[in-house]
Amino acid sequence: MALIEVNNVTRHFKMGDETVRALDGVQLSIDEGELVAIIGPSGCGKSTMMNFLGILDVPDSGEYLLDGKDTKKMSDDERALYRNQKLGFVFQSFHLLPRMTALRNVELPLVYSASYDKTHSLSKMKEMAISAMQRVGLGDRLEHQPNELSGGQRQRVAIARALVNNPKLLLADEPTGNLDSKAGKEIIQLFQDLNRQGATVIMVTHDPEIAQRAGRVIAFKDGKVVEDRANS
């Protein structure tokens, strides 16, 4: 069974008289364990698609089955639970909490996990967060606040936050956009490792080299899937 099953999904934004068709009849199926790259020109609807895959946004029409479950029928709390336990999301604009150290930013999903898992101890939470920070190469920046970090470092904190709960589905919106090619490669290596360990990874990228390392590339244009190919 496919992990993600998207059927004829549309998402339109009304801007005055004009309607922006950010998603315009998207048909997609992604299996568990895939490593997928989404490419396409700016403004073609990639971020809109990712928000929607991360059950942060709801489509105007169409159907989205996640893990065999109709997301429309999920309650608000169920969505929160799924996002917390099974999903890691790297936002294009990072979305870190200011005035909070990198470590506490990374701990954030675990704080809410404690509502579901009473065995979450403070020391275990900290341990998991430190380990995630080390995996993105920021073991020495734990106590820095976002405004004391470089753009690339912030991006990596955002990635560490997405990884901290060992998600089965990792959604990354241009995770290497602010990184030099060396750091970018390290991140892709990390994603590939996670993928080998069983996680499904979907990432948006503008970098053809990175797209090349994904098992499958989906190209968007004007809110539509225009190409869907497997890399050899």
Add this chain to the structure above:
Amino acid sequence: MPIREILLLAYEALMSNKLRAGLTMLGMIIGVGAVVLLVSIGNGAKNYITSEFEGLGSNLIMIQPGKTDSKGTMGPPMGNSKKKLSLADLEALERQSFNLDAITGLMFGTAAVTRTEATSNVTLLGVNDQFIKIFNIKVGLGQFISREEDDSARRVAVLGNKTALNLFGDEAPIGQWVKINQSEHRVIGVLAASGQTLGFNMDDMVMIPTRTAMRLLNDDKLFGLRAKAKSKVGIDDAVDEIKAILKKRQNGEENFTVTTQLSMLQSMNTILGMLTFVLGGIAMISMIVGGIGIMNIMLVSVTERTREIGIRRAVGARRVDVLKQFLFEAITLSMIGGTLGLGGSTLLTYAVYWFVPSFDMRAPIWVLAPAFLMSLLTGVIFGVFPARKASKIETIEALRYE
């Protein structure tokens, strides 16, 4: 979300904007402070009245002619009544009662007391030798009216401390003569200074024997009777006994009212207790204002932190987690403010007590729990709306919020 995390978040939110948090708390500080202060003042007044009453003699019984219907009124009726109490009633009570320690008839009026040219208009009391025993009054100079002087209606007078000073200055008053409403009386004693007691100034008066007063005021009936029960526990027995004796003398009718100092104190306390609550209630308005301040700031805070809410929701916060976070922030504001207000006003009452020990308005311990509870409630009531608003924000919109 663990409670530790919620509290930490509330703490951080307040610390990140200290001035704003401080000003918001000020509303609560003033609100709770005002409630505690006014309740303390009311309570202090109650304590003050109680001690004053007890100074009058704790076993005091008042008997007045005429019947009042309602029980537990402020005191004996002062109005005129056809059936008055007489000296014969006094004698009967003296002879027949077992529960009374002392009893006196009482005449009451005002008199012009003159010595050569100095005149003093003062309260005139006609009493017997038992009076000082009943009211715990001390004689400063000379002695009080004796039994014999009352029985034979001698023209003797005991002056209040201030009256004596007005009339005689530095001279020794004992043995001197004064005119009370044109009739010559010999001064036999002066009361020790006692000051104002419940609006009744013992220092500014003149006392003469009951029978002398009846002659002077041209009245053959008594204004009333005052008695002292043998013990505080026996006071009800004494009251019953007095009623029985007097009723028998009045052909079974009860044309008099017996009041005890205790029942007066109780009704006084009821009134003052009510007053305390009314004052506290009025002060609570300022707490409501403090609460509105909290609500206002929380609404601002929710708007400012829309993106934070979006981020938290995106990583798995449920609506209830967001609600809790903002509600606790409001409660923290109100509780810290309330505690500071409570502490500050309590210190203030202790300071006042330190400077004015005669008026004990120290904050009573029982005010502690309601003050805390009200702070908590204010936080909950005024925090719940902004917190609900925060929890209703849609994740995706919140993430887009600039």
